[in-house]
Amino acid sequence: MDVTIRTPRGHMPAYLSRPASPGPWPGVVVIHDAAGVTRDLHAQADWLASEGFLALAPDLFYWGGRWTCLFAAIRNPAHPLPDLDTARAWLAGWDECTGTTGVIGFCMGGGLALMLAADHGFAVASVNYGGLTPASERALPRACPIVASYGGRDRWPGVRKVPGVLKPVLTAAGIDHDIKVYLEAGHGFLNDHDPDDLSRLDKVIAVLAAAGYHEPSTRDARRRGVPERTPGSGGAPGSD
Numbered sequence: 001m002d003v004t005i006r007t008p009r010g011h012m013p014a015y016l017s018r019p020a021s022p023g024p025w026p027g028v029v030v031i032h033d034a035a036g037v038t039r040d041l042h043a044q045a046d047w048l049a050s051e052g053f054l055a056l057a058p059d060l061f062y063w064g065g066r067w068t069c070l071f072a073a074i075r076n077p078a079h080p081l082p083d084l085d086t087a088r089a090w091l092a093g094w095d096e097c098t099g100t101t102g103v104i105g106f107c108m109g110g111g112l113a114l115m116l117a118a119d120h121g122f123a124v125a126s127v128n129y130g131g132l133t134p135a136s137e138r139a140l141p142r143a144c145p146i147v148a149s150y151g152g153r154d155r156w157p158g159v160r161k162v163p164g165v166l167k168p169v170l171t172a173a174g175i176d177h178d179i180k181v182y183l184e185a186g187h188g189f190l191n192d193h194d195p196d197d198l199s200r201l202d203k204v205i206a207v208l209a210a211a212g213y214h215e216p217s218t219r220d221a222r223r224r225g226v227p228e229r230t231p232g233s234g235g236a237p238g239s240d
Contacts, residue, residue, distance in 0.1 A: 005058065005090045007083050014058040014087065015042055017049035023096035029087050029122075030057040031109030033188065036066050038197040044190075047222065048104070054097050058087045073108070077133050080112060081120070088121060104225065105130055106191055107156075110148075117143035126225045128190050129154060132162045140169045145176035149221040151185035156209040159187065178224055182217035186210035190218045 005012045015037070019025050028048050032041045037059045045055035060080045061069040072079045084103075092099050102124040105113035110130020117125040118139035127148040150163050163179045170177040182189065188211035198206070206212065 003056075005087060007063075007086045009063040009083070012058055012060075012062045012083060012087070013037075014056055015045055017042075017045040017055040017057075018096065019049045019052050019054065021052060023054070024098045025052055025054040025096060026123075027054045027056065027088075027091040027094070027097040027099075027101040029084060029091060029101060029103045030055050031084065031103065031105035031112050032057065032060065033107035033109055033191060034070060035191075035193060035198060035202055036061045038193060040191050040193045040197070043192070044104075044106070053102075054091065054094065056087055056091045058083065060084075070108075077111065078115060078135070081115060084112060084116060085120060088116075092121075102126065104128070107188055111136070114146075115139075117146055128221070129156070129159055129187055130162070131156075131158050132165060137165060137169070140166070141173040141175075143170065143173075143175055146170060147178040147224055148180070149190070149217075149224070150179075150181045151187055151189050151210075151214070151217070152181050152183035153186040153210045156187045156211075180221070180224065182214070182221070185214040185217040186212055188212065189214035190221055192218075 001016050003014050003016045005014055030045050041057050045057045048055040060083055088101050091097055092101050100123050103113045103116050103122045104126035106128045110128045113125045113127045114130050114132055114136045116122055119142060122144050124145045129150050148166060154160050163181050167179050187209040192213040
């Protein structure tokens with residue numbers, strides 16, 4: 001179902017997917033990649049709902065269009081965080097939510113999920129081929145449990161090195177984590193985009209980054225991303 005969330009910048013549209021089982025349910029904020037709100041994003045939310053989570057997928061490009069918002073995030077990667085904090089609070093306060101919330105993100109959204117892993121009220125973060133900013137790295141010792149998935153064939157600048165950074169820092173801090181690199185997968189391997197949802201530039205970038213859907217890796221990453229339950233997560237997506 002489509003919902004609208006009031007933010008300081010205006011009204012942010014979002015897609016809310018509800019499980020078929022009786023509630024209340026733990027919530028998860030689903031953060032889109034640079035393509036924005038697509039059929040794939042709705043499919044990701046619906047998958048999480050089928051696993052028993054109240055899934056909220058906000059449109060972070062609502063206030064200025066895709067390219068204006070992307071350039072704002074390039075200048076300041078933390079630019080979307082206030083809207084995501086508002087989305088988390090809205091979801092946690094929803095009548096059918098238990099109040100426990102996780103976050104999952106893809107590409108750009110994966111980097112945002114890493115930014116939100118510490119000090120933003122999430123019980124667990126699922127990070128898919130997300131980049132790591134210096135501020136995010138400094139905050140990792142305070143992070144919630146993290147499950148992260150990366151592609152061994154990913155050519156997106158800076159992304160391939162992230163698993164090697166996450167593992168030692170999270171281990172040293174005693175934070176539950178599950179970091180995995182899928183050797184046969186490239187960038188964006190969980191996102192099964194309809195070609196009609198992508199611009200010509202998107203398709204060029206996909207080729208340069210070795211991006212593309214990889215079903216075997218997706219099946220395993222989804223299994224890891226929604227386990228029986230992560231310790232202390234209250235049932236939000238996490239590591240096994």
